[in-house]
Amino acid sequence: MNKLKQKIEELEKISMQLEPSAEERKKTRDKVVDYTENFINNIYNINAFNLTDNTGEGLLETPISEEPIDIDKAIELFKDNVDFPNLNPASGGHLGYIPGGGIYNSALGDYLADITNRFSGLFYTGPGAVRMENMLIRWMAKIVGFPPETVGNLASGGSIANLIAIVTARDAFQLKATEIGKSVIYLSQEVHHCIDKAIRIAGLGECKMKFVDLDDNYRIKADAVKKEIEKDKKDGRFPWLIIASAGTTDFGVIDPLDELSEIAKENKMWFHVDGAYGAFFVLSKTAKPRLKGIEKADSLVLDPHKGLFLPYGLGVVLVKDKNKLNAAHYYTANYLQDAVAIEEEPSPADLSPELTKHFRGLRLWLPLMLHGVKPFRAGLEEKLLLTKYFYEELKKINGFEMGPEPELSVASFRYLPKEGDANKFNQLLLQEILKDGRIFLSSTNINGKFIIRIAVLAFRTHLQTIDLILQILKEKVELLLRDWE
Ligand SMILES: Cc1ncc(COP(=O)(O)O)c(C=O)c1O
Known part of the structure; x- marks a missing residue:
């Protein structure tokens, strides 16, 4: 046999270790499933927090090497070093920060997505995957009262979703570097810190940030925003963005969305609402009226990994004006020539910073299908x-x-x-x-x-x-x- 072929075959033998047999898959899968079943079966009895000096250093004793370890050893390392110390976010006793979730069928959605590995970035390559994600975006748009033509993106979390919204707002106003210093953003001290971070990452760190007065319940005073805008306009500044929270992290309170949306409209400003924590409460009959005005936002963030109890890894941005979200994120390249924009269903790659991405839709679609709303x-x-x-x-x-x-x-x-x-x-x-x-x-x-x-x-x-x-x-x-x- 020719030497080249011989070498390839030798390598194939080794690389085929990445394709375990059905029997090997079952053995490994059973161990993982046994572990997770035991975890869930005991979840109501185990601690929400283990105060310990263990910070997972044990992992370092088994460095990444050329040789494998067996699944029992891998699970033991995970159990002792990752699954034991400090916060157990899957516990019902987790009542700190804003808790996440971890519903089971979402994990199975991830499992399906990972094994089939459909490409969900472009409609051309993964039409069903993109259609599924867009269908979820339209469902979320509907429950918050956004119009059917709303677009959006399934991002990794609320921070990235907020960043996408802020970049979209920036480009909608075509803010030039020379104008940033006199451009004003109105927000509350109670806004989540990821907003401030997003503003900086978006190159808007030199915008004037007006932290407006709050009422006794730590909500923005709409009148204060109005006054500040009038004053800034007189002083030759450019008010362009109001950011409100539909549920603040500290106190879970909702800014006066309806009034703020009117102020934004009167002044031709962008109105962004961070509903990462609270927006899904529109599904609750009691809370829905408290969120009045959320439907008037230009962009909105909601986090299924908070309000829909999903495991970490899904935050959503909705934007009413498709062209604005598209204009801020669209790109093309020679090697993407076959995937020219297909109008039927917009592709996530045209509406977000990502191209190749985790098929996040499945982790939300499967539980919604299997449980209903x-x-x-x-x-x-x-x-x-x-x-x-x-x-x-x-x-x-x-x-x-x-x-x-x-x-x-x-x-x-x-x-x-x-x-x-x-x-x-x-x-x-x-x-x-x-x-x-x-x-x-x-x-x-x-x-x-x-x-x-x-x-x-x-x-x-x-x-x-x-x-x-x-x-x-x-x-x-x-x-x-x-x-x-
Ligand atoms: C109101 C609010 N916005 C944004 C975020 C950031 O979301 P993520 O942690 O998913 O990036 C949080 C996180 O707790 C939040 O409470």
């Missing part, structure tokens, strides 16, 4: 009522100072000891909660006050979890008061 709607309504229940029950316990009445599913509070430093007390209280580990809460700092917050959005959080938090809070306060002077 009803349990998602019920889950959101349940989380809303659980938060109200928590708020009312905690208020009854002496010593707790409550934050704003929850509009969605975030409540905040702190314990006020009769004497001594309240910040110190609440830091210790949070530390005790983390040491206990059954639930995970996080804190924020508002005007120098250390405030503890609970965000109810994990799909596994139910009434029992909230009763447990109330019990833990009572226990830990009593414990701390014993030594408090």
Whole structure:
């Protein structure tokens, strides 16, 4: 045999290790499935947080090498170093930050997407995949009240989705570098930090950022925005963008979307709403009226990996004007000549920074198909009522100072000891909660006050979890008061 062929065949023998046999696949798959089944079957009994010095260094003892390890060893490494330390976001006891989810059928969607590996960047190569993603975008547009011609993108998360929206707004106004210094963005101090990041990444760091006055519940005062815009116009500045939150991260409150949209319209500005946390609450009958005006945004971000309980990895941007989203992201190249723009279904590659991307649609489509929308709607309504229940029950316990009445599913509070430093007390209280580990809460700092917050959005959080938090809070306060002077 010729030497070249011989060499190729030798290499093939080795490279074929990447194509395990049906028997080998079953063996590996069974081990992974056993692990995940055990994980889910125990999820209501294991901690939401493991306070430990283990930061996964054990992984480094098995470096990436030329030789393989077996699946048992790989799972053991994962279990001890990744799946044990600190936060367990799949737990219903995860009530910190804005919890994610992890519904099972979404993982199966990813599994299908990964094995079949359909190319979902271009309609030409993956018409079904692109159609599926666009169908989901149109469904989301419909539930928030956007028109049927809305376009969008399934991005990796809320941060990237917000970035896509801001870049689109920038290009819609064709902001030139020389104009950026006098261009003004109106927003709240309570906006998620990814907005600030997106503004910088979009090259807009030199825009004037007007952090407008907030009301007592930390919502933007629409009147203040109006006044600032008038003043800026008189001073020769260029007001072009208003950014509002449909559910802030700290307090879960909703800016006055309807009024802000009117102000943006009157002043021919772009109105962007970050609904990464709260927009899916349009599915809840109780919350929907509170989100009035969301349908008037030019661009909106929603995070299925928050509000639809999906595992991490899906944030969505919707933009009403297809041409604007397209103009900011469209590109072509010689090697893409066969894939010329097909009008029937716009391609994600023309509407986002990505070309090759994870087929994210399947992780949302499969659960929506297999469950229908009803349990998602019920889950959101349940989380809303659980938060109200928590708020009312905690208020009854002496010593707790409550934050704003929850509009969605975030409540905040702190314990006020009769004497001594309240910040110190609440830091210790949070530390005790983390040491206990059954639930995970996080804190924020508002005007120098250390405030503890609970965000109810994990799909596994139910009434029992909230009763447990109330019990833990009572226990830990009593414990701390014993030594408090
Ligand atoms: C209101 C809000 N916007 C944006 C984000 C950022 O989203 P992601 O973490 O998916 O990038 C978050 C994250 O918690 C958020 O709460």
